[in-house]
Amino acid sequence: MKLIILEHYSQASEWAAKYIRNRIIQFNPGPEKYFTLGLPTGLPRDHPESYHSFMWNNFFKHIDIHPENTHILDGNAVDLQAECDAFEEKIKAAGGIELFVGGIGPDGHIAFNEPGSSLVSRTRVKTLAMDTILANARFFDGELTKVMILITGAHKAFALYKAIEEGVNHMWTVSAFQQHPRTVFVCDEDATLELKVKTVKYFKGLMLVHNKLVDPLYSIKEKETEKSQSSKKPYSD
Numbered sequence: 001m002k003l004i005i006l007e008h009y010s011q012a013s014e015w016a017a018k019y020i021r022n023r024i025i026q027f028n029p030g031p032e033k034y035f036t037l038g039l040p041t042g043l044p045r046d047h048p049e050s051y052h053s054f055m056w057n058n059f060f061k062h063i064d065i066h067p068e069n070t071h072i073l074d075g076n077a078v079d080l081q082a083e084c085d086a087f088e089e090k091i092k093a094a095g096g097i098e099l100f101v102g103g104i105g106p107d108g109h110i111a112f113n114e115p116g117s118s119l120v121s122r123t124r125v126k127t128l129a130m131d132t133i134l135a136n137a138r139f140f141d142g143e144l145t146k147v148m149i150l151i152t153g154a155h156k157a158f159a160l161y162k163a164i165e166e167g168v169n170h171m172w173t174v175s176a177f178q179q180h181p182r183t184v185f186v187c188d189e190d191a192t193l194e195l196k197v198k199t200v201k202y203f204k205g206l207m208l209v210h211n212k213l214v215d216p217l218y219s220i221k222e223k224e225t226e227k228s229q230s231s232k233k234p235y236s237d
Contacts, residue, residue, distance in 0.1 A: 108172035161194035
């Protein structure tokens with residue numbers, strides 16, 4: 001587990017963006033290697049407050065991705081359990097999840113897995129305080145290669161403390177990522193207010209090593225050039 005501590009929210013966001021960029025380029029995605037986890041509501045997909053609208057307006061329309069390469073659960077499906085099961089099968093068919101990026105609530109919940117959720121649950125219908133929302137759970141059975149969790153602000157400090165310094169607890173579902181071998185928590189100084197001083201000093205001391213995850217910043221053009229040059233190498237027995 002890695003804990004990346006940056007001074008400000010903007011620095012934490014920039015580090016996270018660089019990390020995601022490098023992971024995407026290293027993964028070399030193609031037509032069969034895209035997947036998007038979604039947390040849809042029961043609103044129609046074209047409703048301005050629906051999860052579909054939120055994702056398109058805040059993310060998808062700003063990047064190079066075809067609509068057919070995104071997979072968002074249908075919160076209006078006739079059979080919600082069948083929709084959940086089909087989503088699980090699509091993930092398996094895609095070879096699992098290469099990188100999961102998420103945030104947490106002040107109570108440590110992640111992906112609408114509220115306090116008390118089973119730590120071995122899968123994609124399912126989840127009842128929340130306001131409504132029944134189709135939620136996407138965690139994938140820990142070798143299907144999730146990397147995890148990055150963004151935690152910023154003093155109001156998330158206690159949740160980060162529970163995630164880092166205490167044991168795995170179903171009342172703080174984000175703590176389950178302690179069991180994942182390749183988890184990266186990215187936070188700002190405000191989010192570390194509940195951590196022990198020695199914990200903060202320890203992880204800050206590792207920043208020279210952790211910054212190698214984003215420096216150098218990879219380029220898609222350089223990746224394509226490398227592939228082109230590799231394909232032109234003479235063949236020999």
